[in-house]
Amino acid sequence: MNKLERIIHIEDDLSIQEVARVALEIVGGFTVKSCDSGAQGLAETPAFNPQLVLLDVMMPGMDGPQTLTELQKLPCMANVPVVFMTAKAQTQEVSAYHQLGAAGVIIKPFDPMTLSEQITEIWNTWHEQ
Amino acid sequence: MSNKDQLSSQLAELESRFRDRLRAELAEMADAAKQVLQGESNDPRSHLVLRDRLHKLAGSAGTFGYNTLGSACRELEVQLQQQIDKPPADETLMRRLAEHIIQLDSLLIDKHETLPQAPSMSDESHIPNADRHIALVVGEQELAQQMSQTLTSFGYQISQFSEPAELFESLDSLDAVIIDTSTGEWNAQELTEKLRSTPDSEPLPLLVISSDDSFNSRLASVRAGARGFFTKPVDLPSLESRLERSFTNHQAGPFRVLIIDDDTELAARYALILTSAGMLVESEFDPELLLEKMHAFGPDVVLMDINMPDFSGPELAQVIRLNDDWLRVPIIYLSAETNAERQMSALLKAGDDFITKPISDSALLTTVYARAQRARMVSDALSRDSLTGLLKHADIKDQLDIEIGRAQRSQQPVSIAMIDIDHFKSVNDQYGHPVGDNVIRALSNLLRQRLRKIDRLGRYGGEEFLAVLPNCSIEDAQQILDEIRAAFAALNFSADEHNFNCTFSTGISACTADDWPSDGLLDLADRRLYQAKKGGRNQVCSESE
Numbered sequence: 058m059n060k061l062e063r064i065i066h067i068e069d070d071l072s073i074q075e076v077a078r079v080a081l082e083i084v085g086g087f088t089v090k091s092c093d094s095g096a097q098g099l100a101e102t103p104a105f106n107p108q109l110v111l112l113d114v115m116m117p118g119m120d121g122p123q124t125l126t127e128l129q130k131l132p133c134m135a136n137v138p139v140v141f142m143t144a145k146a147q148t149q150e151v152s153a154y155h156q157l158g159a160a161g162v163i164i165k166p167f168d169p170m171t172l173s174e175q176i177t178e179i180w181n182t183w184h185e186q
Numbered sequence: 187m188s189n190k191d192q193l194s195s196q197l198a199e200l201e202s203r204f205r206d207r208l209r210a211e212l213a214e215m216a217d218a219a220k221q222v223l224q225g226e227s228n229d230p231r232s233h234l235v236l237r238d239r240l241h242k243l244a245g246s247a248g249t250f251g252y253n254t255l256g257s258a259c260r261e262l263e264v265q266l267q268q269q270i271d272k273p274p275a276d277e278t279l280m281r282r283l284a285e286h287i288i289q290l291d292s293l294l295i296d297k298h299e300t301l302p303q304a305p306s307m308s309d310e311s312h313i314p315n316a317d318r319h320i321a322l323v324v325g326e327q328e329l330a331q332q333m334s335q336t337l338t339s340f341g342y343q344i345s346q347f348s349e350p351a352e353l354f355e356s357l358d359s360l361d362a363v364i365i366d367t368s369t370g371e372w373n374a375q376e377l378t379e380k381l382r383s384t385p386d387s388e389p390l391p392l393l394v395i396s397s398d399d400s401f402n403s404r405l406a407s408v409r410a411g412a413r414g415f416f417t418k419p420v421d422l423p424s425l426e427s428r429l430e431r432s433f434t435n436h437q438a439g440p441f442r443v444l445i446i447d448d449d450t451e452l453a454a455r456y457a458l459i460l461t462s463a464g465m466l467v468e469s470e471f472d473p474e475l476l477l478e479k480m481h482a483f484g485p486d487v488v489l490m491d492i493n494m495p496d497f498s499g500p501e502l503a504q505v506i507r508l509n510d511d512w513l514r515v516p517i518i519y520l521s522a523e524t525n526a527e528r529q530m531s532a533l534l535k536a537g538d539d540f541i542t543k544p545i546s547d548s549a550l551l552t553t554v555y556a557r558a559q560r561a562r563m564v565s566d567a568l569s570r571d572s573l574t575g576l577l578k579h580a581d582i583k584d585q586l587d588i589e590i591g592r593a594q595r596s597q598q599p600v601s602i603a604m605i606d607i608d609h610f611k612s613v614n615d616q617y618g619h620p621v622g623d624n625v626i627r628a629l630s631n632l633l634r635q636r637l638r639k640i641d642r643l644g645r646y647g648g649e650e651f652l653a654v655l656p657n658c659s660i661e662d663a664q665q666i667l668d669e670i671r672a673a674f675a676a677l678n679f680s681a682d683e684h685n686f687n688c689t690f691s692t693g694i695s696a697c698t699a700d701d702w703p704s705d706g707l708l709d710l711a712d713r714r715l716y717q718a719k720k721g722g723r724n725q726v727c728s729e730s731e
Contacts, residue, residue, distance in 0.1 A: 070246055072204045072250070073249060075200050075203075076250070079196045079200065080193060083192050083193045084190060084193050115241055117238065144241060144244045164455070164458050165245035165246070166245060166246070166247070166248025166253070166256055166462075170190060170193065170194075175451070178451055
């Protein structure tokens with residue numbers, strides 16, 4: 058299993074984008090690329106070649122699930138786990154996201170201190186399966 | 187600097203930027219909501235925009251620690267979504283939602299109250315009143331003045347209003363409302379709604395005064411959300427006592443829940459659900475560190491996975507139960523175990539309840555909430571005197587030993603005061619025991635409010651109290667107790683339409699770095715109390731003859 062280094066974060070809320078970036082960079086030591094929309098995420102993904110995608114569910118324009126469907130068409134996305142980030146904590150929705158192909162779900166509000174650990178857990182579990 | 191420290195400082199910076207953005211965002215949302223209120227904008231598109239903004243805030247506010255605001259946004263988002271799903275939107279409901287959105291900025295100040303704090307269980311009953319702002323809506327001049335004077339002597343800040351409508355304009359700055367129903371026009375329903383900042387938040391404590399002692403009058407007060415009902419002539423000390431109690435209920439700290447589960451993802455999920463309901467949650471995955479965590483965190487409830495590598499849940503629960511201090515803490519097992527026999531056997535060993543996985547959010551919340559609430563009440567009832575809410579004889583003596591030990595280590599003085607109500611027996615004989623109880627409650631409340639947060643206070647005997655004042659010289663103690671003595675002597679008590687006053691006497695002793703007669707400290711205070719009684723009562727004595 059490769060070490061997780063590059064994460065692309067697609068999120069329209071700038072405040073969340075900033076917190077997630079510092080949390081992942083400082084505690085996890087990851088390299089993070091932040092994108093403001095699904096469209097931007099799709100455009101940046103081939104060049105950045107992420108190992109994991111962190112994806113907001115509710116965004117204007119292309120929402121999280123739509124973005125996921127489009128991302129899955131990219132060749133570089135083969136074997137790249139996608140993690141949804143959502144404020145909706147209902148169990149049924151979480152399993153719906155899993156069915157869409159999400160490797161994990163991070164629920165907002167999240168704890169910046171443990172975000173990196175959560176991501177690493179998901180990354181490890183994904184590779185064990 | 188460790189990574190986490192570095193992140194903390196970065197987060198603090200981001201938070202201050204977020205706060206600025208948040209203010210602007212709340213102001214813009216309030217403007218949009220005002221348009222809904224004025225009927226200018228009731229098209230579905232503007233509702234969608236508002237919903238998206240609430241959704242965003244629900245996610246980001248909590249991440250920056252504004253949990254109350256985050257939960258309120260989430261709740262409003264859900265309600266708004268229901269309106270969007272079933273057009274046309276209900277206008278009355280939309281107006282109410284809009285009103286709540288306009289008031290969201292009042293939740294901005296709540297941040298630090300909902301953040302984890304160091305445990306301070308013993309401090310919970312020592313909440314000073316200095317910042318508590320009470321509204322009096324009492325038209326009768328004489329009564330208003332009397333109440334204002336009494337409550338001020340208990341350390342409250344008082345504002346007087348001549349009618350309810352005037353009160354509604356300054357609700358934001360208030361902590362409780364006392365209303366005389368014969369003052370101006372008042373409408374129970376309107377009052378109930380105004381006293382809540384959001385539909386689900388706790389309303390401001392309300393006490394009602396009425397000249398009408400009928401069932402209907404009481405019922406109307408209950409419907410308005412009253413926590414106390416008093417008929418005229420008003421017994422001011424019991425009114426004060428009720429006010430004090432409504433605060434203890436209103437502001438007792440959040441419930442503390444400790445989760446012990448080796449499945450960190452699941453533990454994080456439970457933590458999130460409980461945290462978003464305003465509880466403080468910590469997780470411990472290493473059973474070796476469990477006891478340390480129990481000490482440091484002081485949980486109200488423990489949630490425990492039943493199957494963990496190396497240890498079983500019931501084993502860990504038994505380890506917890508070996509310590510007397512934690513006998514009162516409920517332990518709830520989380521388990522996929524549905525075999526009733528095995529569940530029972532786990533409960534017999536230790537533990538109080540079972541939650542079977544997979545568990546719904548609301549079942550988890552309800553179980554934990556009910557257990558925590560009951561545990562707090564039981565724990566409180568066990569260590570506190572039922573009449574005054576102060577520590578009992580044995581507990582205050584323990585506190586005295588602890589404080590003397592601390593004083594010796596830190597080379598700081600500690601003073602103790604033995605306080606006894608004068609001629610208390612004749613109050614009981616003349617007016618009956620319920621009135622005597624009121625006098626005791628009034629003195630205990632007064633002491634609690636006038637002493638500092640670090641001071642320890644207990645009911646030592648029937649009408650006798652013991653106060654332990656750390657880091658306080660005998661001269662300062664003399665001055666503080668003398669002020670309390672004067673305030674108590676000025677209190678008016680009423681019984682059968684008679685008004686009367688009470689006084690107390692106090693003996694003070696102290697030990698300092700130069701002189702540690704700590705063994706005889708209680709005796710010395712007792713002798714000086716006797717001296718004060720002999721010297722004519724209603725006085726404070728801190729010197730031996």
